[in-house]
Amino acid sequence: MTFDQWLEARRADLERALEALLPKPPALPAVIDTAMRYSLLGGGKRLRPMLVIASAEGVAQATGASEAAARDTAMPAACALEMIHTYSLIHDDLPSMDDDNLRRGRPTSHIVHGEGMAILAGDGLQAEAFKLLAREPQGHHPALMQRKLRVLSLVADAAGAAGMVGGQAVDLSAVQPASASAPGGTPPVTLTPDELRDMHLRKTGALIRASVASGAIMAGADAALFAELDQYGTEIGLAFQIVDDILDEEGSAATLGKTAGKDRAAGKPTYPVIFGLDRSKQMADECRARAHQALDRAGLLDSRLAAIASWIIDRKT
Numbered sequence: 682m683t684f685d686q687w688l689e690a691r692r693a694d695l696e697r698a699l700e701a702l703l704p705k706p707p708a709l710p711a712v713i714d715t716a717m718r719y720s721l722l723g724g725g726k727r728l729r730p731m732l733v734i735a736s737a738e739g740v741a742q743a744t745g746a747s748e749a750a751a752r753d754t755a756m757p758a759a760c761a762l763e764m765i766h767t768y769s770l771i772h773d774d775l776p777s778m779d780d781d782n783l784r785r786g787r788p789t790s791h792i793v794h795g796e797g798m799a800i801l802a803g804d805g806l807q808a809e810a811f812k813l814l815a816r817e818p819q820g821h822h823p824a825l826m827q828r829k830l831r832v833l834s835l836v837a838d839a840a841g842a843a844g845m846v847g848g849q850a851v852d853l854s855a856v857q858p859a860s861a862s863a864p865g866g867t868p869p870v871t872l873t874p875d876e877l878r879d880m881h882l883r884k885t886g887a888l889i890r891a892s893v894a895s896g897a898i899m900a901g902a903d904a905a906l907f908a909e910l911d912q913y914g915t916e917i918g919l920a921f922q923i924v925d926d927i928l929d930e931e932g933s934a935a936t937l938g939k940t941a942g943k944d945r946a947a948g949k950p951t952y953p954v955i956f957g958l959d960r961s962k963q964m965a966d967e968c969r970a971r972a973h974q975a976l977d978r979a980g981l982l983d984s985r986l987a988a989i990a991s992w993i994i995d996r997k998t
Contacts, residue, residue: 684992691734695731696722698756698757703717703718703809704809709805713801716801717806720767720806721806728892729766731759733758733762733893735985736892736893737752737755737897738985739896739910739984740900743902743906743979743980753818764806764809764813768803768810769849769888771799771800771803775796776791778849790802810836814829815833828899835891835898838887839887843883843887844891845887845888848881849884851884852950855871856948856949874956877950877952877955880950885918885921887918889921890911909979910975912972913972916972917968917990919968920969920993923965927952927958927961927965930953965994968994972990973987976990
């Protein structure tokens with residue numbers, strides 16, 4: 682199976698699982714169901730759930746276990762990570778945040794459903810994600826329960842104030858022009874290169890790293906294998922945002938599926954702004970090299986995870 686064939690097969694698995702696991706009316710009002718499904722089932726790269734699945738398969742490959750069984754065990758976490766990612770996109774596109782009207786090639790949630798319903802759709806997806814992590818896979822075996830609790834804690838940390846929310850807060854504080862004149866407000870902050878890296882590791886990297894870690898945990902990785910996969914996740918998480926910054930400079934709305942050039946127009950601190958395009962591309966490649974080194978130490982350089990690292994860095998969307 683080629684990597685593209687693997688992606689197609691695993692995405693099909695994911696779409697079926699998302700459809701099955703998301704509650705339906707009358708368990709929830711039809712109006713919020715429509716808004717949640719519009720964003721969650723609207724396509725996209727599905728990178729984070731693919732990382733959960735590939736990580737679980739990699740652990741199975743390294744330990745001689747069943748890859749199919751590892752996928753089944755990790756699928757609820759894959760769905761939950763995609764729900765959390767989708768909620769973050771809905772909120773990120775709001776007028777009070779990035780103020781965008783295009784996402785995944787379609788009008789953003791607040792354009793279609795209104796700001797209030799978009800906020801509620803994001804809230805609903807986040808809550809459903811944690812309910813899913815707590816519930817599935819079902820079973821009372823102590824090892825399974827311990828893994829689920831560990832993933833719950835890890836994902837909550839990655840999605841919360843220490844991770845994605847914290848990174849978004851730093852990003853917002855660096856570009857918010859009204860902050861200087863608002864009562865009690867402060868001027869926009871200027872980030873150093875180290876602070877930019879820290880922001881990206883939180884804003885985007887934390888959830889990507891958690892995706893890799895969640896798959897590894899659910900598949901039963903030992904401490905040594907988990908450490909290498911966690912290092913891999915850290916590197917590709919940073920690389921993803923560096924490439925996103927590059928594509929905002931070089932891409933178009935037609936290829937990206939979202940508005941291009943917004944970061945520079947908004948005065949956002951990005952890798953191309955601070956380091957230039959050539960150095961930014963070099964830094965993304967350096968992340969790939971370190972990610973591959975971690976996989977090599979884990980004996981997984983021939984796994985799907987290596988291909989995903991290149992998919993992230995060589996992508997045009």
